[in-house]
Every structure is written in structure tokens, then in C-alpha cells.
Amino acid sequence: MAEVVLKQIVKTFDRQTVIQQLDLTISNGSFTVLVGPSGCGKTTTLRMIAGLETVTEGEIWIGDQKVNDLPPGKRDLAMVFQNYALYPTMTVKENIEFGLKNRKVRKEEREQLIREIAEIVGLSDYLQRKPSTLSGGQRQRVALARAMVKKPKVFLMDEPLSNLDATLRHQMRTELIELHKQLGATFIYVTHDQVEAMSMGDQIVVMDRGRIQQTASPMELYQEPANRFVARFIGTPSMNILTLPDLPGLQLGIRPERVMLIREDGSAFSFHAEWQRTKPDLQRADNPPEGISAEGVILGREVLGAETLYKVQTQLGAFAVKSHSDLLLNQDEKVLVRLRKQDLYFFDAAAGQRVREQDAFARHALEAILSPLTEPAVLGVGGR
């Protein structure tokens, strides 16, 4: 059992508070990712769990033991550092062995463990080398092996992949996920890369300015962000946030991949497939889906290959739009922008908290800005 619980943690450096009343439960065997912008306190949180940093207030529990006063070496956890922090004067083998020796593990047992671990991470041929003669990926593996060999209950990792190139990073991501499954230990993983967070974690903790913004599974985080910060932090490009004069005190959000663009000739562009699917609905004159329509013009585009990003100006404001169509819209081309009601998010303009749809409707005559979304031809924009 190695549940990690942080209770009301506060951390202050020279009177500057960097972690504020943090409560977090990391369940046994989970792969928890701490994610957030630079300086938000991820590393500090991780280091407090490791015991490398003292806590100013609050309690940290690992399993059923309060560890506030336990030195790092006694907490039964291992850490992988961003720059690996290998001991440069020791060989790979000695690096892995160091912690075992300090724990007074017998020699035969040590040899046995090292052989096993080296096999797992694929370092068997490099045991006698010095870290300086290894590649970045190999060093990463040594750092992992050094952590794994202690068979800790909890693994802490601080941006362990950020020094690797894109290909290797991808490969190591999969390997780490595999490893987590194999070991069944608790992983606490820090990154500032939301894509990495989404692809690896089963629980994601989004932090900003020393506070937890939301703790949730990747899908929930994407679909049900708790506030504007999380909504904008998860997903690229960030969610569009619109401030409409008709909605005082509220802001409206829509993800770029959920915006539909329609050409003057009536052919749909972005978000095409989804709209195709709802076509029957659109044609039902009695109860068409509701949403927002606006006319707009293309300000610019970025072709990324599989997808295209557009910047569209409308009377509602400027939008980022992500399209998967192979056809391209041109600069200055006129388009019709349509947003479905079920794709809209509402936020409190001041606090940034998510406002549930029902509440939003209660607070405003939202219907005023919604209109039936019908076939473009009916609107008379296109030709056909």
C-alpha cells in the first residue's frame, strides 16, 4: 500500500508562498501527472514528497506513515531527475549499485538485481561504461534503472524526458507506460507538456500559481474543464474565449476543433464529419439544433499537414479554428462560422470558474444569442 496523501500543504520560500493549501490524494498504483505552466510549483511539490524540501505547513503521508520528518533515503521512494543526476565518477553498474550498497544489500543479491534491471532497461552491455560515454537515451535508462533497482513503492519523475529528442521522447513515453503496468508501483510524474500529461497519466493534476486547478482523468479534463485556466491549458490551440456584450459577467468558450466553417458556396469545411452526421437534424425544420452563427473572414492560416489552423475574424471576435479538411481556404475568403450549443462552455468572467449550462441559462436570456442552425442555403449565404 503506498497511497500518497498531501494534506493542506503550504510551502514558503523567504516569505514568498509558492504552494498554497494543497490537498491531493494519489491512489496506490496510479500514474499521476502534475502539469502546469513554468513556475507553478510542480517541482517543489514533488521535492516535498521526496523529502528534499521541507514543508512549511501541512502533512505528507505515504501509506499509513506520516513522513514529514523522515529523511529522503528512508521514504521508500525513488526519483528520476530531469538532467538524470548520474554520478559521473562511477560506472553504470556502480551508479545502480550505490543505493543498494547503502542499504547493506548482500553482494550476490546486488549482482542478481543489477543483472535483472539491466536486462529490463537494455543496458546489459554498458554496465562498465561511465555515464559521460553514453547517449542521452542511455543515460535516461541508467537513471531509470537506478530508481527501479531499489524496488520503491513510489516513483517520482521530474520532466525525465525533456532532454530527449522528439522520437526518443515518444519511445520512452510508451516504455514508461509499459513499465508502470509491469511494476504496479505508484508513479508521480511532473511535466509542463500537456500532451505528455494526457498521453501518460491516468490521473492528471493541473496546477497554476501554487494551487491545484483540477484533478481528473485525461478525458474528463478535456471534456469537463473546471475553469477557464484548465480549459485553455488542455488542448492545442487553446480554447477560444469570447466576451459578448449580450452576456455580461460571462465568457463563452469553444474549442478550435469544434468550430464549423462554411464556404460561400455552401460546402462545409472544418468539423465536417460531425456535421455530416447531424445533417438529418439540420434538415428537420420543426426542431433544428441550436447554436450561434456569424459571418467571418479568414485572417490567416497555418498548414500543418494533417490539419490546418485558421484565424477567423467575426463580429463575435477572433477565432482560432482547426480543420482536418485537405482543401484549403484562402486569405480574405468570406466564411460562415457556426457553433453548436452543446460545444459551448461558459465561464464566470471574473473568477474564471466554469458555469454550468443550466446556471448560465438561468442567469441570462441565453436564447437571445442562440438561433436555429439550418442548412446554409436556407440562410442564403451560399449559391445553391
Added chain:
Amino acid sequence: MPHVHKMLKWLELAGMMMVALIFVFPFVWMFLTSFKSLQEVIQFPPQWLPETWLWENVVKAWDSGPFLTYFSNSVLVALSILILQFLTGVPAAYAFARYRFKGRNWLFGLSLIALMIPPQITFLPVFLELSQWKLINTLWALILPYSASAFGIFLLRQAFMQVPEEIVEAARLDQASEWQIMWNLMVPMARPVLVTFGLFSFIYHWNDYFWPLVMTNQELVRTLPIGIAMLKQSEGGVAWHIVMAGNLILVLPILLIFFLAQRQIIRAFVYSGVK
């Protein structure tokens, strides 16, 4: 044009030969003199090569006094100093580099002042102090005052500060004690600096004339430089062949080390002074 260029190249080469000669020839002359006879020494114009190479001059010089004692004293003193400086320097440098404690900067400043005070200023009071402790005319008088080196602490602290914090933290997570971190992790990582400083310290104390001269007046505790200088006085006047032969004993070990580790030695003396 290429002609002029070639001429210049040759001129430069000749110039460099000249410069090298000015600095190296005195040693060659010392070497040659060591093997001459008295007749050959007192000849003017000088005779370049000895007629017969009198290797026994070295033996004569060696036998003219207790040179075995001088030699072993020199080795003993230089090595003891080195070991003590290492033992006192590593923990001090580690504390200055890695711990925050009240008065740290103040105490470090104190050691820097020690670095700046040359023995040529303190010798008189230190002599009086050591004679109160009854240590004059013992090897302790030569070793103790140098048993900690501010310069060494300064260099080591620099090296320790460059070790990334994460490596120390990784070791803490590996349950290493502070003592282990210091000796098994930091010291090996500071090896280049230790070599540099070791060479510096050994050469300095092997060569040192001033301190042993002031602190001793008995043969039993004298070091080689004193012995050689006494040779001049005892052999007197023009026995330069014997004096130079004795000189060889003092110079050759250092020249040999210099030959083997020229780069490290130059770094030890030049770069550590600049940085």
C-alpha cells in the same frame, strides 16, 4: 614575396631558439658543471664539456653532509603537508560550498585573509610561538603551520560548488550519508582540481627554503634546499662542480615531474592563479 615570408619564418625560428636557450641553457650549464673537475671549473674562457665525466661529484656532494636525512625530511615534510591539507581542506571546502550557516561568509573571508598573508610577514611571531611550544627544531615546525591551505580550500570550494545539486540529492535518496557524499562523490568529482593543487603544494614545499631556514638550526631536521645552500658555504670559494652536483639532487626530481606532467603543472601554477 614567398621568399620574404620564408626568411621571416626562419628568423622567427632562430629567435625562438634564442629565447628557449636563455631559459634552458643555465640548467644545461649546471648539468655540465656537475661533472667537471676543479681544474675545468676554474678555466677562463670556460671549457664546455668535461674531459672525463666525473659522476663521483654527485657522490661527493651527497657524502659531504647527511643528505639522506635532508632528502627524507624533504619528502616527509612535503607529503605530510599535502595529506594534512587534503584532510583539513576537503571538509572545510565542502561546508563552505554546500552548507548555509551563520557566519559562513565571515569565516570564509577569514580564510581568504590567511591566503593573502605571506609567511615572510609572519615568520618572526610564528617562530616565537613555536619555540614556546617547544616545536622549533622538529619537523612539526615545518609541517603544522602549513597543515591547512587557504588556497586549496578556495580551489576545492569552487569545484564543489559546480557539482549539480541534483547529484547530491540523488545520493541522499540513495541513503548516502553526508560523509559518503563528501568523500565518495564530491572528492572523486573534484579530481582535476585535487591533482592541480597537489602538484602545486608539493612543488612549493619541496622547493621551500625560507621556512625551514628560519625554523631549524639542526642538521637532523633540515631539508634538502638548506642542505644544498650549506654546501656552498662548506665547500667554499670555487668548488662549483660540487655545489652544482648537489643542486642536481634538488632540481632533478622537479624537472622530472615537470617533464611528465607539464600540462597539469602549468595549469596548477598559471590557471589556478588567474581564475
Added chain:
Amino acid sequence: MNQQMSILERLWMPVRPYLFVLPALLVFLAFFLYPIGYMIYLSFTSWNFISPDKEFVGIANYLELFAEPEFHQVLFNTFLYTLLTVSLSLGISLLLALWLNRRGSLYGIVQGAIFSPYIISLVSVSLLWMWMMDPRYGLLNWVLNWFGLPPSKWLTDTDSAIYGLILVSVWKIVGYNTLVFIAGLQSIPREIYEAAAMDRSPVWRTFSKITIPMLSPTLFFLLVINTINSFQVFDTVQVMTQGGPVNSTNMLVYYIYENGFDFFKIGYASAAGVVLLLIVGILTVFHFLFLSKRVHYR
């Protein structure tokens, strides 16, 4: 068990740094800082080293010191020696450095050759040069003769003896200075020279506007270090001339040594020691300012 360990550790942790620095600091206190205070105290006493009590005499030692013509001579000698040694060695070294600051094994060999005297004991160097300066059989007179110059009496003449000492120390430290200059030259980024070349800067202007200013920290460092070291000259004096002939090469440290160890005028010697301390102290303050500036730059 764990709890106990951490109580022990908690007691031990705050003292640990002090224990770590203690041995070294004790040595510094006993052999560098306390002696300075002791020397200042002694300079106000009259003591012959044998008698059990030291008589307090106020500033009498200093008055005697500054009234003593011999001490004037000693100060003059020391300043002359320092001035010439430092300026000559720096001048020669700078020229050599500019010339030899090139890659290639030949340059490396010459650099090593120039440097070699620096790591040899001053005793050896002194004896060696005494031999070469021997007025009757010495090599140097042969060289003078070869150039058609009259022979010199070198160390045995009051007029030339101090120059003999200067020659020896310049010969010994030129290599060190040259290599420090070369290190300084190499730390000047190549790009600056390339930019200057693109701007068609003539050689002399590149030298005076780029090389010299960029080299000035090195120059200053060497100036201070060489000056401090020259003020402490002793070994050559003791071995080669013993301050003679007729005090013409007697310099501060040797003077202190003589008065303390030969004449047992401890108070008087200490007063001279305090004078040396002040000179070196002022230079050291310069050096410290320089060091802190260096640290700041990094």
C-alpha cells in the same frame, strides 16, 4: 528507531558545518591571524628573546626604525628592486606572450622552456646564477667578453649587486607571467578580432583598442601579484649576497630576519615587520577588490 536517529541528527546538523571548517580555521588562526596581532604587540616592546620579560616602549621602535639610515637604504633597495623586477618582467612577458601566443607544438615547447625556471627552487636558481656571475670564471663575463664588453664584478660590487638579483628574479618569473598573459589573450573572444578585421582596423589600433583593454584585468592581476611577491624577496638575498656588499642588497624581509635572528632585536624587527605588513596589506586590498570584481563578472 527512525525517530531516535532523527533526534540525534537534529542535534548534530547545526554543528556539523562548524566542525568541518574548524581544523582549517584553527590552523589559520594559530599561524596567520594570531601571529599578526602578536607581531603588532611585539613592535611596541623591547625584547631580546632571552630575558623573561618584555618591556613596553611605545612607538620607540618605530622612531628608531625611521631614524636609522640603514633602514632607509633597505627601503630604497626594496622599492628599486620591486620597481625594476616588476616592470622588466611584465614588459618582457607581454612581448613574449604576444609573440608566442600561437598553436603548434614548437610554441608549446618554447612556452614550457620559458616556464621551467619558475618551478625550480630559488636556492638552486640562486646558486646557479652565482656560479654564472662568478667574476673570474663565470659564464656571464665570458658572454660580455664575446660581445666585446668589459667584464662586470656582478654580485661583488655595491653598484651592480642589486641588478644581479633583479636579473635572477626576472629570469625566474618571466615564464609565469608570459603564460598568464597567454591565458589572458586566449580568453579574448576570436569574434572580436574578426569584427575588427571586418572594420578594417589597422594592426596597431586593434592592439591598443582591443587587446590592451581586454588584457587589462590580467595585467592588473600580474602587477599586484608580482609587486607583492617582490616586496617579500628573501631567498636570493640570503643565498647570493647576504645583504651585501655593504648593505647594497639588503631588503625588508632579510632586514627583519637579520635583526630578529642575528641581533635578537625582536621589538625592532617586529616594527619593520609591521611596515612590510602595511605595504603588503595595501596591495592586498587592491587584490581583493580585483578578485571581487572578477567574481562579480562571472
